[in-house]
Amino acid sequence: MIHPPMYSAEVLSQLRSLNWLTEEFRRVPADSAEGWHLRTQMRAVRARLPNAILTHHDRLAAEGRVSAAQVGDGNCGGCGLKLPKTLRAELAPAGCFGICPHCGVFLWSAESSAARPAHR
Numbered sequence: 001m002i003h004p005p006m007y008s009a010e011v012l013s014q015l016r017s018l019n020w021l022t023e024e025f026r027r028v029p030a031d032s033a034e035g036w037h038l039r040t041q042m043r044a045v046r047a048r049l050p051n052a053i054l055t056h057h058d059r060l061a062a063e064g065r066v067s068a069a070q071v072g073d074g075n076c077g078g079c080g081l082k083l084p085k086t087l088r089a090e091l092a093p094a095g096c097f098g099i100c101p102h103c104g105v106f107l108w109s110a111e112s113s114a115a116r117p118a119h120r
């Protein structure tokens with residue numbers, strides 16, 4: 001079971017990587033060299049994520065959805081619905097993430113680390 005909100009800048013960063021790789025993987029032929037390369041990267045990222053988070057990610061990915069979205073202006077970046085004030089406050093510190101009560105994606109609001117240079 002997942003008990004949000006959670007704090008882990010590392011998990012959040014891996015989750016974002018996994019979403020990016022999943023999107024890329026959909027774009028390339030599965031049996032291409034690039035597809036093979038992406039699959040290898042996905043395996044490496046998945047090995048660093050807790051099972052509960054992977055299960056949640058896979059369920060959303062099976063529906064063709066991303067599993068993580070950034071909060072923008074108090075709204076969920078996934079479904080666009082307004083988030084409860086309490087949840088927004090809980091997500092405010094960098095590295096904290098929770099789950100959207102409307103659509104179920106993992107949410108974060110602050111950049112995971114201001115000290116680290118941004119990477120995709």
Ligand SMILES: [Zn+2]
Pocket residue numbers: 076077078079080081100101102103104105
């Ligand atoms: Zn949502």
